[in-house]
Amino acid sequence: MLEAKEVTVLFSARGIVIPAVDEASITAEKGKIIGLVGESGSGKTTLLRVLLGLQKVDKGEVLFNGENIFKLKSRKLKEFRRLNQIIFQDPFDSMDPRFRVYDIIAEGLRYHKIAKDKNEEKEIIYNTLEEVGLHPADKFALKYPSQLSGGQLQRVAIARALALNPEIIAADEPVSMLDVSIRASILNIFINLKQEKNVGFVIVSHDISTLSYISDEIYVMYMGRIVEKGNVDEIIEKPMHPYTQALIASVPVADPKYKIEKIPIKGEISYDHFKYGCRLYPRCPFAMDICAKETPPLIEVSPGHYVACHLIKR
Numbered sequence: 001m002l003e004a005k006e007v008t009v010l011f012s013a014r015g016i017v018i019p020a021v022d023e024a025s026i027t028a029e030k031g032k033i034i035g036l037v038g039e040s041g042s043g044k045t046t047l048l049r050v051l052l053g054l055q056k057v058d059k060g061e062v063l064f065n066g067e068n069i070f071k072l073k074s075r076k077l078k079e080f081r082r083l084n085q086i087i088f089q090d091p092f093d094s095m096d097p098r099f100r101v102y103d104i105i106a107e108g109l110r111y112h113k114i115a116k117d118k119n120e121e122k123e124i125i126y127n128t129l130e131e132v133g134l135h136p137a138d139k140f141a142l143k144y145p146s147q148l149s150g151g152q153l154q155r156v157a158i159a160r161a162l163a164l165n166p167e168i169i170a171a172d173e174p175v176s177m178l179d180v181s182i183r184a185s186i187l188n189i190f191i192n193l194k195q196e197k198n199v200g201f202v203i204v205s206h207d208i209s210t211l212s213y214i215s216d217e218i219y220v221m222y223m224g225r226i227v228e229k230g231n232v233d234e235i236i237e238k239p240m241h242p243y244t245q246a247l248i249a250s251v252p253v254a255d256p257k258y259k260i261e262k263i264p265i266k267g268e269i270s271y272d273h274f275k276y277g278c279r280l281y282p283r284c285p286f287a288m289d290i291c292a293k294e295t296p297p298l299i300e301v302s303p304g305h306y307v308a309c310h311l312i313k314r
């Protein structure tokens with residue numbers, strides 16, 4: 001289990017200190033897909049980097065199977081890195097264009113000494129390529145990144161992570177740069193890996209409809225804070241935070257059962273109110289006096305469904 005507990009990350013911008021992540025907690029585990037949604041500047045990518053130990057925290061801690069990841073030393077840290085993999089938004093950027101697909105995947109296998117010999121290494125690489133839908137594997141193994149489409153490259157990125165037998169794969173906007181026509185096929189790979197290999201995922205996206213398709217749980221972030229979280233059906237069918245409602249109302253839906261009234265969230269993220277009160281205060285049509293003064297805590301409104309809004313009564 002990989003959990004960030006009340007983590008805060010401070011960034012400095014134009015002479016002021018901004019909490020890019022503000023007392024946020026998130027738990028990832030094997031066999032579950034967590035969706036983390038928010039607009040640009042919400043802190044979702046920073047929180048993802050925190051979970052993987054790629055970003056230091058100013059407050060809070062990140063535990064992997066109960067151990068603080070920022071205190072792990074050489075061997076355990078290496079094992080943590082193997083078990084918790086990342087897939088980036090632009091797969092081309094994350095691959096050395098001089099390497100063939102075979103060597104791109106083999107690099108991690110060799111670093112972590114996973115295969116006992118060359119034959120086993122080849123078997124793992126071919127099997128993994130087949131698993132992500134790149135077949136015949138021997139043909140794809142010989143290609144260079146420049147010879148592959150965006151969708152095929154993202155499959156290679158998934159294969160590279162998968163070959164290391166990870167517990168958790170974190171993916172930052174994994175389909176946003178791909179053609180709409182192939183997005184579902186990549187998302188289906190995540191679902192299959194969850195079901196067949198018990199891999200856990202944390203998927204960051206600005207698109208709640210993408211996340212509703214694959215996630216078991218959704219966390220909604222706004223200006224560094226988790227404002228709502230819960231089971232995907234609860235979040236999509238009964239969103240309670242005005243920001244979540246606005247996100248969902250902005251997605252066109254065919255079934256009127258899921259249609260919710262449009263919430264007019266105006267303007268853009270502003271840090272004028274980042275110290276006190278609800279971060280959505282300047283944009284929220286339901287804002288009250290208390291919203292400018294007190295930060296609403298996350299309250300459990302039904303089992304596993306949490307909302308941070310003063311409209312919610314304790």
Ligand code: SF4
Pocket residue numbers: 241242243278279280281284285286287288291296308309310311
């Ligand atoms: Fe709107 Fe107030 Fe709720 Fe924030 S706490 S979302 S400002 S009603």
